[in-house]
Amino acid sequence: MKCLILSLATTVLCQGQKSQPLTTNDGQPIDNDMSLLTVGQDGPALLQDFQFIEKMAHFDRERIPERVVHAKGSGAYGYFEVTKDITKLTIAKVFSSVGKRTRVFTRFSTVGQEHGSSDSVRDPRGFAVKFYTEDGNWDLVGNNLPVFFIRDATKFPDFVHTQKRNPQSGLPDPDAFWDFLSKSPESVHMVTFLFSDLGIPEALPFMNGFGVHAFKLVKADGDYNYVKFHWITEQGIRNLTSAQAAIYAGSDKDRDRKQLFNTIKNKKYPSWKMHIQVMTKEQANKVGPAAIDATKIWPEDKFPLHEVGRLVLNQNPDNFFAETEQSAFTPGHIVRGIDFSEDKMLMGRVFAYGDTHRHRLGTNYLQIPVNRPNVTVYNNQRDGAMSVLGNFGSRPNYFAGDGQFAHTLQSNVAKSRYSGQIGRYIKEVTPDDFTQAGELYRKYDSAQRDRLIKAIASHLKDANPTIRERQFKVFSKADPDYGSRVKAAVNSLLKKSQA
Secondary structure, eight states: OOOOEEEEEEEEEEEHHHHHHHHTTTTOOOSSSSSSSSTTSSSOOTTHHHHHHHHHHHHHHHOOOOOOOOSSSSEEEEEEEEEEOOTTOOOOOSSSSSEEEEEEEEEEESSSTTTOOOOSSOOOOOEEEEEETEEEEEEEESSSSSSSSSSSSGGHHHHHEEEEETTTSSBBOOHHHHHHHHHHHGGGHHHHHHHGGGHHHHHHHOOOOOOOOOOOEEEEEEEEEEEEEEEEEEOOOOOOOHHHHHHHHHHTTTTHHHHHHHHHTTTTOOEEEEEEEEEEEEHHHHHGGGGGGGTTOOOTTTTTEEEEEEEEEEOOOIIIIIIIIIIOOOOOOTTEEEEOOSSSHHHHHHHHHHHHHHTTTOOOTTSSGOOSSOOOHHHHHHHSTTSSSSSTTTTOOOOOOOOHHHHHHHHGGGOOOOOOOOOEEEOOTHHHHHHHHHHHHSSSSSHHHHHHHHHHHHHTTOEEEEEEEEHHHHHHHHOOOHHHHHHHHHHHHHHHHHH
16 A cells, blocks of 8 residues: 655655644644754754654664574465365364465565575575464474474574674585584584585475474374374476575675565565374384484385365565564464474474564564454463453453363374383484485485585585584585585685685
8 A cells, every 4th residue: 555745744645544733652643743842943853752752762662672593584464265074183273174265474584594684595494374263273383394403492592693703704604514514414414405406495386385394183082193284386496506596695685585575565476385294103103203303304205295275375464563473383383283393393393483473573472463362361361561352351360270172182282102210311312313304315316416415515615624524424424425525616616715
């Protein structure tokens, strides 16, 4: 909607609406919003200029904390429509009937970059979908690549710090980046995805999305199967080369945001098909820990993709800050019929995402319209900053317990049984941690491998020699040719730089 400012910026005229006088924060009309209150034409300003103080005080506080990860993003509304019946697998109402539509908000983002960074960097892309279901909000929070760097959440802060700027120089730190990865060799699978062509999508509609983690689809009796969620683009996969990305980084750093907004504005709505992979409990027992390991995929020849539905994005936000910037996703937001797996990375994210939203947006972040469920919320959580929905009025602020109520909640939890000794168990790196990375490397054709090697070498060459040698060995364990080619490419680049 286009708006014009009239008469000393005290009246706003928006397209299709009556003119609206500017007011103070408490609703009083403003006669002049272009000049300080002064003693005479050129005299000193007065502290009693309350409108200026209110205006400046708000301006000083306009910026909320940047997301620790996924800082720069783009969002859009749309719908999810069920296309295939999976009611035999889950009681989740979002999947209750073919043709059923659920409103969604989707946010795409770069993961490790700052808010003002370029969209064309080599980085995983966040792919988060908020379903406004009749059982509350379900957030499917994933990436455009199917695996992750690590599998234990306690390593996550350290990992993210290595992707950020050096605390002394304030510059990107190749030593930290590769030192951590070479000492966490389970990351080699994700590295082989990230430095491939998939590491720089041409634009947001031209990439797939993945829930990454294993979840559980739960039946009415509490029985369950493991599941992985996939978003398959209907626009086709298209990527940028490193050279193309470098050009756009300097000439069009908001390329992804612009493209998504204009595509929807021009009614060329991007869409994705949701597919799932299903693994029974019996199959999971045979597969072992890899079934819930975020660094590994489920082979599609053993666990094929099954179509479930279609995601269509057809509405741009009216206000970027209110909706895209204040949108808050967490994998902890699940609904009846969907439950968490035992994935340690997922367990850590269930806490961390909500907690960072409470820091960034406030304890009542779920009262912000873009985050608000479509259902009535009654949770006895009162007070706190920005409680704007009546604070539950005069209702009691406690729950004394109700056997029937507790019984109805049982179907929300998969019937799982665990036993074992409590301890901090270190998952040892085994040859299996290199298998899928090697398979992925050999799956690439000759040209794809060339680009992968070149992309890795151009980054790894700036790391300390000891770190480089350690990382060469990691690649070699995935495939001997992989390691030797990366080493040769790095050494060649170093010789050229010294010539």
